[in-house]
Amino acid sequence: MGHDTKLEELAIKLFSIDAVKMGEFTTKSGIKTPVYFDLRVIVSYPEVMEMISNLLQEYAIKDCAYDHVCGVPYTALPIATLLSVITKKSMLMRRKETKSYGTKKSIEGHYKAGQTCLIIEDVVTSGSSVLETVKDLRKEGLKVNKAVIILDREQGGSANLLNNDVEITSLFTMTSLIEILYKNRKITEEMMLKVKAYIKETQAVVLEPSVDRLLLPYEKRAELATNQIAKQLFNIMATKKTNLCLSVDLTSVTSILDLLEKVGEHICMVKTHVDIIEDFNKDFVTQLKQIADRFNFLILEDRKYADIGHTVSMQYMKGVYKVGEWADCVTAHSLPGDGVLKALNGHMNSVSRGVFLLAEMSSEGNLISPEYKDATVAMAVKYPDLITGFVCQNKDTFKDPGLIQLTPGVQLESSKDSLGQVYNTPEKVILENGADVIVVGRGIVAAKSPETQVVIYKDALWKCYTKRVSGKLE
Known part of the structure; x- marks a missing residue:
């Protein structure tokens, strides 16, 4: 089964378990949207988690050189865990809140300054969540220049990340996912056109690049x-x-x-x-x-x-x-x-x-x-x-x-x-x-x-x- 067929199968599966929803929603970045991706539900579907992990490994990270993987908290953590097991690479965990006791570390796991870390994320809109994790990892002396994600909403996140020396590779763009769903009669042509128009009209805030x-x-x-x-x-x-x-x-x-x-x-x-x-x-x-x-x-x-x-x-x-x-x-x-x-x-x-x-x-x-x-x-x-x-x-x-x-x-x-x-x-x-x-x-x-x-x-x-x-x- 080729990449395209496997991606098509995954897109349909995500729709069937309500990880892709149509309606009126507001994203974390504050943007109103007719389509919403709630990938938190995938933890209840082991076969979907396995499909995503295998596709990310095959399609996005097979040829990457890196020492660690780190999932952006919290939705991407289960996928990062599976990828760590599949690839036999060390996993690091970023705390959203630094501990006030013990080591007070924001990054958990064993690592050395100068090593390379690959970011795992579910959805990118503005890229701000990925950048928070990148910033904390870089503070520890780790090199972070690549993120692999499930979905790029095509709303400026990719450019924002590139401005901060982080390149992303995604399984789906918003356009490719919607086209698969339309082709398989999961959504109407009207809905597909509405989403495409929305992508063109609605872009996330441009994040300031790291100051040189x-x-x-x-x-x-x-x-x-x-x-x-x-x-x-x-x-x-x-x-x-x-x-x-x-x-x-x-x-x-x-x-x-x-x-x-x-x-x-x-x-x-x-x-x-x-x-x-x-x-x-x-x-x-x-x-x-x-x-x-x-x-x-x-x-x-x-x-x-x-x-x-x-x-x-x-x-x-x-x-x-x-x-x-x-x-x-x-x-x-x-x-x-x-x-x-x-x-x-x-x-x-x-x-x-x-x-x-x-x-x-x-x-x-x-x-x-x-x-x-x-x-x-x-x-x-x-x-x-x-x-x-x-x-x-x-x-x-x-x-x-x-x-x-x-x-x-x-x-x-x-x-x-x-x-x-x-x-x-x-x-x-x-x-x-x-x-x-x-x-x-x-x-x-x-x-x-x-x-x-x-x-x-x-x-x-x-x-x-x-x-x-x-x-x-x-």
Whole structure:
């Protein structure tokens, strides 16, 4: 029996069990309709459930590559369960309401960030229900780009989903189903024409596509930021027209402060490695903060915390440097798990602070894998008030426009140093790789005239940013 014959048989069966009804109805999206699909009744008809599952497997998903299936709650859950059994693929379940106890998870099941999940849904009108599930799965670091459905009502849902990088494959469109029912004398020609006219006249609300962070200006992204330091940094960049972060890897207090006096008006942030300063003292911190306030730039201590939570807490607040008292933000590794973030978060209730989480590194031969990167991004989602952004090299690392991509390893000309640091040009890191804040060190610090060189870098980086947000990348 061919696909068409099997689909015809299923359409007639759905009509006979009242899963397809004619009359006057209102859909979940608020649209009035002369035809309604109530697929909740199929749970009482095992043979129909089996037909649907087999057809979806044969017709829609046989050639797909995926790790998990997830049914949109609640009608699609029985079908997703059967497909999981038929295909021998793991199933995930999305809760409509996150638990207030236990793990408080919105997605149940075993999965890893970076894995692929296939969405199963019964009917798509506007696509909003599918997108709710897609959003929660993507928050966990899962890749979701395909949904298989029983019926596409042809009212804009397919386009809405495509705008959000989700392609759908359906067993039926409204038109194909109605034509089968008319051909088999289940409905009149008048009813078929009425439904076809209704499809043409009635379209669902167009859902906004996921915002492309690369095309949004900094001031707009400031409104979307949940971390106060990210908000502040976006606004500083927009106001000062600079996305340059200076890395001052110098070993004396005087050399650092003198350099910042010369270049402070041209940078949005300074990156320090406080533990290399040989004559560190409290006065240095006081003067550093005064210069930062005067020139309106932030202080990032590039400490790269990577220990158990308790130790990180002590490293952040105690010892000689007392980083938590003066650094607006710090860097951290995700390697030990989110205990690092819990520890830092515990000290940031009374004062605005932020964390850049390392998702990638610019050094040659580093061991960060794509799976590690995806898991890092998934971990950050749990700390929206804490995470300022990610240290990374790739525009696809994260989507959230309220977070900042901090990219080091930039020089006006591509090169590589003797210790394996790979340098890229401003054009490459901003236009191709998606950097928001660009870290420059030796290109300015080691220049004969840092005050001249900083302006050259600032202008080159800002020009690339304005080109990017204009959308004219050619």
